[in-house]
Amino acid sequence: MAGPKSTAAFERAKRVLPGGVNSPVRAFKSVHGTPFFADKGEGPYLYDIDGNRYVDYLMSWGPLIWGHAHPQIVAAVQEAASKGTSFGVPTELETDVAQKIVDFVPSIDVVRMVNSGTEATMSAVRVARAATSRSYVVKFIGCYHGHADHFLVKAGSGVADLGLPDSPGVPKETAERTIAVPYNDIDALRDVFLERGEEIAAVIIEPVAGNMGCVLPRPGYLQAVRELTRSFGTLLIFDEVITGFRVGLGGAQARFDIEPDLTTFGKVIGAGLPVGAYGGRRDLMEMVAPSGPVYQGGTLSGNPLAMSAGLVSLNMLEAANREGFYDKLQAYGQQVVDQFVELGKQHGIPTYGHAIGGLYGLFFHEGPVYDFEGAMASDGASYERFFHAMLENGVTFAPSPLESAFVSGVHTSRELEITLGAMKAVFAQLTS
Template sequence: MNTEKSQLLFEKSRNIIPGGVNSPVRAYKSVGMTPPFIKSAQGSKIIDVDGNEYIDYVGSWGPMILGHAHPEVVSEIKRACEDGTSYGAPTEKELMLAEIIIDAVPSVEMVRMVSSGTEAVMSAVRVARGFTGRDKVLKFEGCYHGHSDGLLAKAGSGLLTTGVPDSAGVPADYVKNTIVAPYNDCDELENIFKRYANDLAAVIVEPVAGNMGVVQPKEGFLALVRELTLKHGVILIFDEVITGFRVSFKGAQGYFEIEPDMTVFGKIIGGGMPVGAYGGRKEIMSVISPIGPVYQAGTLSGNPIAMAAGIKTLEILRDNPHIYKSIEEKAVELEKALLDSSKQYGIPLKVNRMGSLLSGFFTGEDVTDLKTAMKCDVEHFRKYFRNMLQSGIYMAPSQFEAIFVSSAHGKEDIEKTISAVDYAFSKL
């Protein structure tokens, strides 16, 4: 595999971009490689600047559920661009996308568009504090909610990959109101509520954790979170940046039939373009400026290009419910291939899957929280990742991320991936 151009670009980038990348996990530091620089993408494939083609299971970290450059989505983007790329003013498209989200997700009665998942989480937490008049927020170990100062505590994703438990530059005062609990630990959750219930503004949780690898909620965990928050007047925020419109059209909350007070959405609602949103009950959302005292603003919020891409993406998902069944079936095939190969070659592996999301953990212990996730053999993952990439399979360069299956992955893609899995395990 030729990587000459990628290596050259990476060396140049390192001189003018911190680490040579604009998001840490892209650096391939944890797998000891030079990241491929991507030139183009179409359907299930991406092509790097050296001409190497890969089957893509990153999907821009989840939102490309229809695959890359879906013709109907691209057509809407082109049409929107012809009318101008940004106005900083209200558009009908903002209303149209908001209506689709509200119709799909019963817990959301009003929604505010922003430009990223981090911005959406930061804003939702501010709204929860403004609504309740309380300061403290409870989050769970291994759940990543963006890089806002108050939530960079025991976070997942790139922070786990790089071995950074927190972040420099965050004053202690910013995190003093953040309480961190183990994910899936009902006893500790009840203990925290006994101590802090009257001080908690919000509990924020990934209903299916996706940033320490895919970790499903244990039976009764989300129900207990909902019960305790309702009992004590605490706002329950579901971070569905990964699971929203991915686990089901109604998100994880629709799958588990548990309604939060607020929900955060990510790039999937913009067809993979830079967009986010937060929404919830009307009485809560009504505290947001200009009708309430909680200030939040953004010049690019509701960008017409992102709105056009999002409308078409969600319309396709809404009108073709078989997509969810199809991508889950493909994920099941990959899950079986991973487990079969691990058994054949005697490599300890656990696979967690939720719909079209899955993670293979190099451990013999069930992965149910951050503590068990961190017991994985990252050296095994590093070798496995290298072998998969050499076979033309593009995955996240981290043990603590998910594989995302899209509707663009065809039978040949799955068969080639299964063969690559067997080869990768045979080399371990």
């Protein structure tokens, strides 16, 4: 349970913030606990205000691929801040970061910076609707694309955790323009296209689902989605807010050799500072104002703090990629998954997991998980006990069974040893 300082801080927060938090999953409701309050982060470790230290696999929900407070990134932000935090006119930093994204991701010719993944996905859909003169969008059950109205239909992440109906406050007319189909089921998607393919502007998909736990696409699935969308003149949007620059330098699309029409990215671009982006083919992106008629703007888009941090981070990733960086991240995550599954077998507890790049997921479920139904069948009560016991042993995962875990470039064999040792102790507790 949270220490006395965190408990008191949460009570104070609840008086002035909805539920005491600024993002729902932080409230620890999914694991029936009181959240600890962060004091600082350092490398692979997170420290709370009660003085506890945790090996951190939350990594600010993914963007901290170089861990907490990396000296090079901190120095870049400090230098940028000393010159000013925002200007409202262009800076060369914005172009430099955009050029890196274009260089790393073959499907992207032009990119627009925004302030969050939600803004990125919302804007990409707007471009798709304008480009096709169609209004319907297909998403996948359990995939989360931010909190824009048309995405809060059978979403994963915190929406599923809280059990919210396809989101109160979303007009029926908006929801009706979003079609939700099961993830990893190409026949279900094909049926939708046979019924109303000429009306579908875009299919938006997480190429690796990260908001129902980490769920991998079945072999050939993404290729089939690409072929189907192309045959109906529908644009394919890859939501790489979680996977971009985390499962590979070119994202999941490079890993699976798929070229979507549009791609969205999130805060990993800014090494944890608020930023997002969307990009794609030149003809599509030149529809965006001021080049074209599709309006989207943001006062703080491409702000110098996020761009400075992002440029350093992307340069570091480019250099590390030559040394097998992503293979090392995957090997680390795979060892955690393998131990989790093996301990489950030893103790008679159903367990399963996926790992790809710096992303992995743990399920209290027997056998493969390939869709939202499988993720929801995972034993939430066991995850809750596991989460709190690991926390007591100095390791923190996401406070929800429907989220992924993240490995950074500064997690070492020492942190792996701590994690695997804690897991052994925790599984012994789970069966005692």
